Amino acid sequence: MNVIDLRSDTVTKPSPAMWNMLRSLDNSKIGDDVLGEDPTINELEEKAAKIIGKEAALYVTSGTQGNLVSLLSHTHPGDQILVEELSHLYMNEVESATRIGGLMIRTYPSNKGVPSFEHLQEITQNNEDTNEHPITLFCTENTHNYYGGTVIKPSHLANMKKFTERNNLKLHLDGARIFNAAVALGLPVTEFTKHVDSIMFCLSKGLSCPVGSIVAGSKQFILKARKFRKMVGGGMRQAGIIASFGLVALEQEWIQRLKEDHYHAKLLAEGLRQFDFPISIPEPETNILIITFPEKVRVSKFIGGIRKEGVLAFNIDKHRVRFVTHYGITKEDIHLAIKKIGIILKAMFK
Ligand SMILES: Cc1ncc(COP(=O)(O)O)c(C=O)c1O
Incomplete structure (x- = not known):
């Protein structure tokens, strides 16, 4: 029987063009990525940074790892972070932020991912209070999985940016499916990403790669993220072999x-x-x-x-x-x- 598998976009297999890309590799195109010497990964990271509109990018093993290294790079143990109550980060990442990052998660309710800023302002009003751990990071998810792949519009992201700037917080976007959001609204992805300090997006969902996600942000942020990726065991060596699929995945035609x-x-x-x-x-x-x-x-x-x-x-x-x-x-x-x-x-x- 022909099985129609609608469980997740993670079940996708690579396209013929991706297999061709893999076949085109030889030893000159791979190297030790922990030493920064894998030409294919370097190319993928440069391409990803350009498309997403950030200074630098980092190839990570999964979306979960990408979110974790982003959180670790923005915070210090003991910090509080604001996370949407039905987000993947809160529901499905095995408490990595708490257990590995030593972070205290404060959840916020929302209308399909869009929070009430009055409510958020109440939460952050004691941020200068020495009795409380500081809130240093605000996280959002776009598209939002548990509300049914809903899109948070750039104007809402702009409001989130205003809120985080006013309160001296960083803004991280779990953009596992950010290209779905961009394509749905017919906008360049940078219209979304220009409002956030960091983003994680998945190559292994709708973009159909077998493995991998990308974290992107400022050069300084990515330097930190690279160290934290090593800490959580994500430093791979000749990983251009698996990352090569991403070069095809980030072609405009494939995104569209x-x-x-x-x-x-x-x-x-x-x-x-x-x-x-x-x-x-x-x-x-x-x-x-x-x-x-x-x-x-x-x-x-x-x-x-x-x-x-x-x-x-x-x-x-x-x-x-x-x-x-x-x-x-x-x-x-x-x-x-x-x-x-x-x-x-x-x-x-x-
Ligand atoms: C919104 C969202 N964020 C993050 C992830 C984590 O990605 P991964 O499965 O690659 O760890 C997923 C995976 O389904 C997701 O749906």
Whole structure:
């Protein structure tokens, strides 16, 4: 059976052009990256910094590692950091900020990632108080995974920047899917990144690389991040072999391909709405569709049912299921998935 895997954009495999890039490598194109001598990684980091509009960039093993080294580079142990309450950084990074960074996480609520600045100002008003650990960093996530791949507009990022400047904080963006945000609004990615001090973005999600993420910021920040990457075991040697895929991933044409994924997510939402079951199906902004079932429905039964039909998705909690569209999923796959999901829904709601 042809399996339509909509669990995550992390399941993507490299494109033919990426394999060609790998085949074009020889020993002259790789070296010891901990010594800064891997020409392919150096090229990738330069290319990434340019595209993202920052002075320098660093290749890291994963998004989780990229976020951690960014946090470590901006803070000191004992500092407090402001993190959105449903962010990946808070929910899914195994408390690395606390356990490795010695940081105290203060969560803030938000409307799809956009906070109330009055509330934030209340939190930071005691920042000069000697009885409290200083708050030194504010983190945001764009697109926002748990709200369903929603986009935080550049104007909101500008407000975050104003808030952080007013309060002498640094601003870190978990931009695992920042290119999805840029493509969705038809804006250059720098319209988003110009407002932040640092960004992490993933090569291994919609951009379809097998491994790796990028951290970017000022030269001074990246010097620190490079040391912290070593500290957390991320100093690799002839890593140009895996990083080479990133050179293809950062071509404009490949970035713009994300539009296809967004279109497929919309098609999926439309298709599922046609069935007219009591499920909440929002209009996806990018490549993530999160649908919400009524209280009485057992979502695990739905996930098991569609799996048997050859469609994979994740249940993100007791009531919600996440579908993610990505490279390798075609329009035909989406039509077939709708049909198969329909079979299960009909059986569940009959
Ligand atoms: C928003 C967000 N940030 C960070 C990460 C971490 O990336 P990685 O899985 O490469 O560690 C993910 C992964 O799913 C994510 O969705």
